[in-house]
Amino acid sequence: MSALAEAARLAPIIAARAADTESQRRLPADLAAMIAEAGLFRMLVPKAYGGGEVTPSEMFAALETLGAADAATGWCAMIAGTTALVSAWLPQDHAAEVFGDPAAITGGVFAPMGKAVVDGDDYIVSGRWSWASGSANCQWLLGGALIFEDGQLRMLPNGAPDHRMMIMRSEDVELIDTWDAMGMRGTGSGDMAASNVRVPRSRTVSFMADTPRAPGSLYAFAPFALLAIGIAAVASGNALAAIADFQALATAKKAAGSSRTLAERGTVQADFAQASTNLAAARALVLAQLAAAERQLAMGEALDIPHRARLRAAATHLVHTAADVTSRIYTLAGGTAVYASHPLGRRFRDAHVATQHVMTAPPTWELTGRVLLGLPTDDGML
Incomplete structure (x- = not known):
């Protein structure tokens, strides 16, 4: 069964549990196990390790479907899926160790909030990372760390600080419950901390x-573009579901003192049409950029920096746009x-937390704008 089909199969179950997920402030363990069994945390893992190795477009469709069911659950799948991308960069022995168990879930934080000290063939890792979404269900956690x-x-040839993702066993990492947020409450995105954890140098990755x-075109795709596209998919699904929720409401609800339903009011019709069209246009731009990138990679051509910038901007x-529509x-x-009993409140809150991720936050416009204007740009995060 395809990733999209599996997401569609689980969507009603996830939607029925959305309020429970939000109240628990984390993805319930049994729901996480179901999603893991369906392979939706391993969509980007190579087929050689039992993963889906789906196309970026297929990933987008599956995450959008999960996001429509519940944005927090979709977010956890997005974080687990994109961190699992490291499987394609790891040596075979470490990839098999971390990803050999089909039920294993990975998560973590790319930002280099930790410190890794070289000690022979290992790193000694310490640090504290925020926004560790879905971490309570993970067997392995990744933390970005500066290398000393x-x-x-240690510096890279381009003069930037060297940092790598340290892949740590969950039992070596402390989870700290700091997640009392406005939206995406069900993601369990608290802090995680490590103190003098020994990690083999070969079990670390730098994108x-x-x-x-x-091998394969998926792994020639820009990793950070995949992360941004994953965030967009969840946000899009959340907005599509908000539109569907309102359609059901508008055909039944009548304003106080009115004999007409919301759907029969001209101002509502105009606003709804504009919101739906704005979302459809933004989705179409992403899908067009994805299709163009996949065609380019299929021909054996690498994605140049302007194309990566266009993907990130889209x-x-x-x-x-999804937040505005919601x-x-x-x-x-x-x-x-x-x-609280109505899903539109939750969708509203979740939409405005999704906009804060560093990959799609407002400063992204400056980064992509410099590239599109042909100015010298640090393109490491593209």
């Missing part, structure tokens, strides 16, 4: 300094949406 050797911060060991545009739909729904 002989007491000095900027290393090259993938696994993803950012979709995330923010806000508009929330307003159209009136007082009904303010109750």
Whole structure:
């Protein structure tokens, strides 16, 4: 069964548990196990290790479907899936160790908030990382760390600090419950901390300094573009579901003192049409950029920096458009949406947390704008 089919199969179950997931402030363990069994945390793992090795477009469709069922659950699948991308960069023995168990779930934080000190063939890792989404269900956790050797911060040839993702066993990492957030409450995105954890140098990955060991066009795709596209997919699914929620509400609800339903009011019709069209246009841009990138890679051509910038800009545009659309739909729904029992309130809150991820936050416009204007740019994060 395809990743999209599996996501569609689980969507009703996930949607029925959405309020429970939000109240627990984490993805329930039994639900995480179901998603793992369906292979939806391993969509980007090479087939050689039992993964899906799906196309970016297939990943987008599956995550969008999960995001429509519940944005927090979709977010956990996105984080687990994109961290599992390291499987294609690892030596075979480590890849088999980390990803050999089909039920294993990975997560973590790319940002280099940790410190890794070279000690022979190992790193000694310490640090504290925020936004560790889905970490409670993980067997392996990744933490970005700056590399120190002989007491000095190691630098890359381009003059940037050297940092790598340290792949640690969950039992070596402390999870700290800091996650009392406005939205995406069900992601369990608390902090994680490590203290003097020994990690083999060969069980670390840098998407900027290393090259993938696994063949295939998926691993020639820009890793950070995949992350941004994954965020956009979840945000898009959340907004599509908000539109569907409102359609059901608008055909039944009548404003106080009115004999007409919301759907029969001209101002509602106009606002709804504009919101739906804005979302459809932003989705179409992402899908077009994805299709173009996949065609280019299929011909054996690498994605150049301008193409990566266009992918990142399209993803950012979709995330923010989805938040705007969800806000508009929330307003159209009136007082009904303010109750915790109505899903539009949760979708509104989740949409405005998705916009804060560093891969699609407003500063992304400056990064992509420099590239598109042909200015000198640090393109390491593209």
